[in-house]
Amino acid sequence: MSELLQFLIAGVKNGAIYALVxxxxxxxxxxxxxxxxxxxxxxxLGGVLGVFFLRLGLPLPAAVLAAVxxxxxxxxxxxxxxxxxxxxxxxxxxxxxxxGGSVALRQFALHIFGPNEMIIAPFSSGPPIRFAGAAVERxxxxxxxxxxxxxxCLAIVYQKTMLGKAMQATSLSHDGARLMGIDTKKMxxxxxxxxxxxxxxxxxxxxxxxxxxxxxxxxxxxxxxxxAILGGLGNPLATVCGGIVLGLLESLAAGYFDPLYKDAVALxxxxxxxxxxxxxxxxxxRRGRG
Amino acid sequence: xxxxxGKPRLPWVSWLIAAAVACIPLVITDRFLIKVLTFVxxxxxxxxxxxxxxxxxxxxxxxxxxFVGIGAYTCAFLTVRIGTPWIVGFAAxxxxxxxxxxxxxxxxxxxxxxxxxxxxxxxxxIMSLIxxxxxxxxxxxxxxxxxxxxxxxxxxxxxxxxLYWLVWAVxxxxxxxxxxxxxxxPGRAMLSLHGGEIGAVASGVDVVGTKIKAFVxxxxxxxLSGALYSGVVGFxxxxxxxxxxxxxxxxxxxxxxxxxxxxxxxxxxxxxLLEYLNALIPSMPAPIAENLGLYQTDIYGxxxxxxxxxxxxxxxxxxxxxxxxxxxxxxxxxxxxQGSSTQADTPARPEGLEEGExx
Numbered sequence: 001m002s003e004l005l006q007f008l009i010a011g012v013k014n015g016a017i018y019a020l021v022x023x024x025x026x027x028x029x030x031x032x033x034x035x036x037x038x039x040x041x042x043x044x045l046g047g048v049l050g051v052f053f054l055r056l057g058l059p060l061p062a063a064v065l066a067a068v069x070x071x072x073x074x075x076x077x078x079x080x081x082x083x084x085x086x087x088x089x090x091x092x093x094x095x096x097x098x099x100g101g102s103v104a105l106r107q108f109a110l111h112i113f114g115p116n117e118m119i120i121a122p123f124s125s126g127p128p129i130r131f132a133g134a135a136v137e138r139x140x141x142x143x144x145x146x147x148x149x150x151x152x153c154l155a156i157v158y159q160k161t162m163l164g165k166a167m168q169a170t171s172l173s174h175d176g177a178r179l180m181g182i183d184t185k186k187m188x189x190x191x192x193x194x195x196x197x198x199x200x201x202x203x204x205x206x207x208x209x210x211x212x213x214x215x216x217x218x219x220x221x222x223x224x225x226x227x228a229i230l231g232g233l234g235n236p237l238a239t240v241c242g243g244i245v246l247g248l249l250e251s252l253a254a255g256y257f258d259p260l261y262k263d264a265v266a267l268x269x270x271x272x273x274x275x276x277x278x279x280x281x282x283x284x285x286r287r288g289r290g
Numbered sequence: 291x292x293x294x295x296g297k298p299r300l301p302w303v304s305w306l307i308a309a310a311v312a313c314i315p316l317v318i319t320d321r322f323l324i325k326v327l328t329f330v331x332x333x334x335x336x337x338x339x340x341x342x343x344x345x346x347x348x349x350x351x352x353x354x355x356x357f358v359g360i361g362a363y364t365c366a367f368l369t370v371r372i373g374t375p376w377i378v379g380f381a382a383x384x385x386x387x388x389x390x391x392x393x394x395x396x397x398x399x400x401x402x403x404x405x406x407x408x409x410x411x412x413x414x415x416i417m418s419l420i421x422x423x424x425x426x427x428x429x430x431x432x433x434x435x436x437x438x439x440x441x442x443x444x445x446x447x448x449x450x451x452x453l454y455w456l457v458w459a460v461x462x463x464x465x466x467x468x469x470x471x472x473x474x475x476p477g478r479a480m481l482s483l484h485g486g487e488i489g490a491v492a493s494g495v496d497v498v499g500t501k502i503k504a505f506v507x508x509x510x511x512x513x514l515s516g517a518l519y520s521g522v523v524g525f526x527x528x529x530x531x532x533x534x535x536x537x538x539x540x541x542x543x544x545x546x547x548x549x550x551x552x553x554x555x556x557x558x559x560x561x562x563l564l565e566y567l568n569a570l571i572p573s574m575p576a577p578i579a580e581n582l583g584l585y586q587t588d589i590y591g592x593x594x595x596x597x598x599x600x601x602x603x604x605x606x607x608x609x610x611x612x613x614x615x616x617x618x619x620x621x622x623x624x625x626x627x628q629g630s631s632t633q634a635d636t637p638a639r640p641e642g643l644e645e646g647e648x649x
Contacts, residue, residue, distance in 0.1 A: 085599045095404050096598050103537050103591030222412040267412040275397035
């Protein structure tokens with residue numbers, strides 16, 4: 001029983017990270033109709049830049065903030081330099097450019113920060129917290145907390161602010177939004193800034209547990225995308241659920257079968273969802289309601 | 291591209307190029323250089339498949355290195371461990387890679403949108419894990435060593451020159467097949483997808499079937515290239531079939547340009563030779579050669595972005611623009627051509643000339 005609880009805790013912990021990366025995918029997908037292959041690199045940059053700012057001597061909160069801001073700026077700059085010059089409405093071109101961008105970002109990180117793994121000390125020190133026979137690392141609580149706060153902020157921005165409403169309008173129809181006086185090009189930039197920040201938060205929060213390096217982006221990109229597909233690539237709530245479900249499936253497969261299978265789970269889920277229910281969990285919910 | 295299906299036969303220039311490619315080992319005696327040119331042939335084989343998949347059908351694969359790996363390990367395992375004749379291992383490499391491609395393509399390509407790209411990325415990551423972990427088949431981290439050279443009906447392809455001929459013969463046959471595909475109905479169906487699926491559907495094109503066909507063909511060619519690779523090198527290491535190799539293959543297809551076989555083939559030759567520039571220019575200072583290796587992947591990444599933004603039709607587009615300008619001044623492509631060996635630029639000519647005749 002406590003073993004199962006331990007697997008569930010690990011699953012929800014990884015799931016929260018996947019959820020943040022998946023939200024980054026859905027935000028960009030909503031505004032461009034394309035998959036952003038550089039999403040995993042934003043995750044990598046968050047962790048690597050966090051280590052960089054800590055080594056500069058910044059206190060932890062300042063380093064975290066600086067890393068998220070710097071990644072967000074890089075995301076915006078990438079959009080302005082590489083995505084905006086493309087003629088709008090061709091997802092294939094956007095995908096190719098983000099593939100090139102992900103390679104470039106990964107290589108820049110390699111040249112600047114080196115090939116070695118890097119780690120951050122846990123955000124708060126202390127022994128794991130015991131709970132019903134299972135142990136919860138303090139960093140896991142930080143991951144859950146940061147994910148909750150980030151998702152709440154994103155929801156508030158989307159629901160309550162003019163910017164969020166403009167972004168929603170853009171995702172429904174570029175032409176329609178432009179007729180309403182919305183600067184849709186700016187909304188695409190905002191989407192990249194937001195998704196970079198989301199990736200950076202995830203990368204920072206998980207680095208104390210998993211370490212980071214220049215090449216962690218591709219793997220997490222696949223997982224985050226799988227979570228996003230599982231959630232239907234739209235509804236943010238379904239996206240978060242997709243992340244948690246994927247995390248749980250992975251941790252149960254690794255716990256009860258073989259840790260080797262952990263990474264295969266995402267691909268199986270990805271192909272399975274595409275084969276069986278391309279609309280993901282959101283489609284399932286809609287069907288349940290209808 | 292309008293004359294894609296109009297020409298009844300290959301232009302005579304391509305036969306000339308084929309003859310030139312075949313004669314190279316008679317002229318060049320440097321064994322390393324021959325080996326490098328053999329690697330060009332191996333990459334060209336992959337590039338032909340990707341030209342069909344990306345350039346004609348508009349589908350992105352981020353995992354073709356995995357198919358090359360499947361081919362390499364299949365052929366090595368069958369010939370060394372099971373003891374089958376090499377030709378059986380070679381054929382099985384193509385078939386198994388194609389089967390893997392089919393399994394991946396069936397779910398990913400039923401839907402609109404570019405899910406295949408992410409599925410292939412995940413597939414590539416998983417396969418590179420499997421290549422390391424399935425030690426009993428692949429030899430694990432240490433790799434698969436002591437693979438005998440290819441042999442057909444008792445003849446062993448041991449010498450660099452004979453290996454070169456074998457690889458380029460396979461590449462030539464593949465190029466001929468691909469050329470025939472592109473000239474007729476299947477090729478036009480593929481090209482119609484690159485322009486836009488709605489138009490293709492309206493024209494009665496079987497969108498899903500065409501995409502799957504292109505993907506399976508490209509996976510098979512990658513598998514065959516891997517099988518040849520294992521025989522040429524005699525050793526297979528899992529560190530070769532990784533994401534950066536897949537990105538390199540994709541970069542060749544993107545930079546080569548859509549709707550053309552010659553463009554990707556030329557881009558492949560250019561990029562492969564760039565990797566081994568020190569073989570072409572023996573006097574090159576070591577620091578430059580080292581840095582070139584270090585920044586190779588950067589070059590692919592940035593080149594992809596620049597090509598999509600500034601030259602969306604790749605080398606093919608640049609070449610055609612230069613032809614239609616018809617001035618002797620030439621563009622950047624002409625300069626680049628002069629800088630590389632005959633090997634690099636010759637494959638681009640047939641289509642360029644065709645275009646010239648057409649206009």
